[in-house]
Amino acid sequence: MATGELSTEQQRISFLYSRLDLERAAVKAELDAALLDRDEQRWHREVAVRTLSERLGRLRVADEGLCFGRTDHADGSRTYIGRIGLFDPADDYRPLLTDWRAPVARPFYTATGAHPEGLTRRRHYRTRGRRLDGFYDDELQLAGTGLLEAVNAPRADTMRDIVATIQAEQDEVIRLDHRGVLVIEGGPGTGKTAVALHRVAYLLYTQRERLSRQGVLVVGPNPGFLRYIGQVLPSLGETDVVFATPGELFPGVRATREDVPEVQGLKGGLSAVELLGEAIADRQELPEHPMPVELEDVTVHVDASAALAARDRARACGLRHNEARQVFHDALADALVAPAMALIGKDWSDLAGDVRRELGDSPDLREAVDALWPALTARRLLADLYEGRCFALGYPELYRSDGRAWTVSDVPLLDEAAEQLGTSGEAERLAERERAEAVEYARGVLEVIDTDQAMHEDELRAVDLVHAEWLADRHAFRDDRTVAERAAADREWTYGHVVVDEAQELSPMEWRVLMRRSPNRSMTVVGDLHQRQAEAGVRSWGDLLSPYVRDRWVYRRLTVNYRTPAAIMEYAAPALAELDPAAVLPASVRRGEPPVEMVVEDLEVVWRLRAESGTSAVIGFVEGALTPRDAKGLEFDTVVVVEPERFTAAERYVALTRATQRLVVVRLKS
Numbered sequence: 166m167a168t169g170e171l172s173t174e175q176q177r178i179s180f181l182y183s184r185l186d187l188e189r190a191a192v193k194a195e196l197d198a199a200l201l202d203r204d205e206q207r208w209h210r211e212v213a214v215r216t217l218s219e220r221l222g223r224l225r226v227a228d229e230g231l232c233f234g235r236t237d238h239a240d241g242s243r244t245y246i247g248r249i250g251l252f253d254p255a256d257d258y259r260p261l262l263t264d265w266r267a268p269v270a271r272p273f274y275t276a277t278g279a280h281p282e283g284l285t286r287r288r289h290y291r292t293r294g295r296r297l298d299g300f301y302d303d304e305l306q307l308a309g310t311g312l313l314e315a316v317n318a319p320r321a322d323t324m325r326d327i328v329a330t331i332q333a334e335q336d337e338v339i340r341l342d343h344r345g346v347l348v349i350e351g352g353p354g355t356g357k358t359a360v361a362l363h364r365v366a367y368l369l370y371t372q373r374e375r376l377s378r379q380g381v382l383v384v385g386p387n388p389g390f391l392r393y394i395g396q397v398l399p400s401l402g403e404t405d406v407v408f409a410t411p412g413e414l415f416p417g418v419r420a421t422r423e424d425v426p427e428v429q430g431l432k433g434g435l436s437a438v439e440l441l442g443e444a445i446a447d448r449q450e451l452p453e454h455p456m457p458v459e460l461e462d463v464t465v466h467v468d469a470s471a472a473l474a475a476r477d478r479a480r481a482c483g484l485r486h487n488e489a490r491q492v493f494h495d496a497l498a499d500a501l502v503a504p505a506m507a508l509i510g511k512d513w514s515d516l517a518g519d520v521r522r523e524l525g526d527s528p529d530l531r532e533a534v535d536a537l538w539p540a541l542t543a544r545r546l547l548a549d550l551y552e553g554r555c556f557a558l559g560y561p562e563l564y565r566s567d568g569r570a571w572t573v574s575d576v577p578l579l580d581e582a583a584e585q586l587g588t589s590g591e592a593e594r595l596a597e598r599e600r601a602e603a604v605e606y607a608r609g610v611l612e613v614i615d616t617d618q619a620m621h622e623d624e625l626r627a628v629d630l631v632h633a634e635w636l637a638d639r640h641a642f643r644d645d646r647t648v649a650e651r652a653a654a655d656r657e658w659t660y661g662h663v664v665v666d667e668a669q670e671l672s673p674m675e676w677r678v679l680m681r682r683s684p685n686r687s688m689t690v691v692g693d694l695h696q697r698q699a700e701a702g703v704r705s706w707g708d709l710l711s712p713y714v715r716d717r718w719v720y721r722r723l724t725v726n727y728r729t730p731a732a733i734m735e736y737a738a739p740a741l742a743e744l745d746p747a748a749v750l751p752a753s754v755r756r757g758e759p760p761v762e763m764v765v766e767d768l769e770v771v772w773r774l775r776a777e778s779g780t781s782a783v784i785g786f787v788e789g790a791l792t793p794r795d796a797k798g799l800e801f802d803t804v805v806v807v808e809p810e811r812f813t814a815a816e817r818y819v820a821l822t823r824a825t826q827r828l829v830v831v832r833l834k835s
């Protein structure tokens with residue numbers, strides 16, 4: 166970036182700020198005058214004051230990131246894009262700064278190399294306060310010519326924005342006008358992730374009304390992956406997006422540990438729905454010994470038969486566990502009236518109503534209900550199940566000593582349990598306390614990217630990126646939250662759009678959570694069945710989706726690999742053939758060097774094989790290396806794969822297709 170150009174751009178931005186200051190001063194003066202105006206009719210004055218106050222508020226908000234982009238048009242004109250519109254009254258209200266919501270700002274968000282929409286360039290500014298730190302450009306006439314240059318460029322630690330070189334088959338998917346579920350499948354490196362992110366940016370623009378109210382959820386396989394892709398959306402413009410791994414989908418939980426595959430299978434399959442039903446039924450107990458309920462004149466007992474009758478009534482009422490507690494309580498109170506009356510004596514039968522009321526208020530009876538039909542949170546239900554109750558229920562494999570050491574596969578169970586338990590005042594209070602504790606624990610490790618809390622709710626930020634973990638943290642302490650913040654903290658939040666990346670890895674129970682978060686079924690599902698590593702993952706898109714949307718989903722395939730050179734793809738071909746003999750490799754845009762195979766004496770050598778320049782990684786089951794699962798969705802210039810024979814075919818296929826330039830396959834001398 167030329168220094169001269171930077172200073173010209175700084176001048177432009179300073180000029181816009183000076184206009185903002187002028188306008189603010191003018192509005193402030195008008196507001197003061199309106200407040201002091203004693204001649205004006207009262208309602209006139211009130212309207213003026215309200216309008217001017219709102220205008221002043223908007224001008225204040227615009228102080229941060231006033232201008233964040235510029236579009237250069239084929240006819241030589243330029244448009245500066247920013248938080249608000251600014252006009253020059255001395256020049257027939259010529260626009261100086263264009264509000265990002267205005268139709269003329271649209272190409273800033275939607276133009277691509279394949280569809281430049283009359284633009285030659287899009288410029289993004291990086292500002293701090295009023296200072297311009299830098300800018301970068303998307304040259305929009307590169308499609309074709311710039312592609313090879315782009316794919317040959319060394320990779321960084323974050324995913325690049327491919328907006329300038331989007332190809333036609335990708336562009337079609339980004340702009341597809343389909344409101345329901347869209348499945349994008351394609352082999353490694355075909356741009357599935359990149360395309361899904363650009364689709365979000367496109368939808369955020371074209372369906373802004375709806376999405377700004379409900380937010381967008383992007384689910385990706387691991388935190389590393391989300392960090393890697395996390396910069397793309399803000400660089401495309403505004404976002405109101407929650408990023409979460411499957412381990413973060415239950416507010417207040419950030420699970421990263423994995424269960425052993427056998428337990429993952431049990432927790433991920435749909436039979437877990439019944440398992441939870443059994444775990445809840447197990448908490449609706451009968452007393453081992455009669456429980457005394459002291460009344461003013463007599464003492465009655467909650468015995469097994471009274472509890473059984475009350476339990477039958479509560480179970481049959483159709484309410485969920487927590488909601489049915491009152492029914493259980495009332496049924497017990499009803500059942501105890503007769504024994505109490507028997508003790509009091511027949512002559513006092515007209516007292517039955519009083520006795521029923523006394524039972525209804527009895528602390529002893531409340532205590533019995535708490536013991537026999539307790540208010541439960543999802544966390545408590547599962548922790549108690551894992552810490553011991555699993556044995557009696559016939560699931561010994563679920564046992565662990567610390568029930569609350571949540572794993573990734575526990576998350577959909579927590580969500581399902583919360584769904585089956587329902588809420589009640591007490592359960593809510595318990596849940597809130599647990600949540601506050603969890604948040605307290607998580608504090609300190611969170612990375613906080615600050616946002617402007619004073620901002621108007623209906624105003625999307627141009628450059629914000631929010632992470633679920635951070636949002637969960639804030640929930641407990643503030644309530645002036647943005648849509649995305651509230652969404653991430655609220656289990657029952659439903660998103661306007663949900664994007665699932667590496668979707669082949671998600672279990673049926675995880676899909677149930679996502680479907681609950683997306684009742685309108687507006688989803689972009691991105692994956693490759695051949696890369697599935699999780700046992701409980703997806704085997705057929707149709708089987709997965711038909712219970713939710715029948716056949717109303719659209720499928721698109723991407724066929725060109727922009728990452729892995731052809732020579733490396735050919736090396737990975739046997740792994741793919743093992744998974745599916747009929748599968749076709751995506752066509753690579755580059756030829757590249759064939760992989761190198763080596764036999765080495767010890768592991769030290771492996772680490773030295775990493776490249777000095779560019780990104781590199783070692784993938785294998787050796788200490789310090791990425792596992793094939795960690796490497797999912799990522800890419801590196803140089804990849805060293807250690808002993809791929811120890812991998813499953815899918816793991817091998819994933820590991821061997823991560824390199825953009827060089828692949829070294831190492832075996833250790835035995």
Ligand SMILES: Nc1ncnc2c1ncn2[C@@H]1O[C@H](COP(=O)(O)OP(=O)(O)OP(=O)(O)O)[C@@H](O)[C@H]1O
Pocket residue numbers: 312315316324325327330331332335351352353354355356357358359360693696727728797798799800822
């Ligand atoms: N049109 C394009 N122009 C330039 N680079 C592109 C283009 N499309 C994709 N790429 C690049 O190709 C690489 C692979 O993209 P991406 O990670 O989205 O692929 P993927 O299909 O999700 O891969 P995988 O299934 O292996 O995770 C990225 O570096 C991306 O920036």
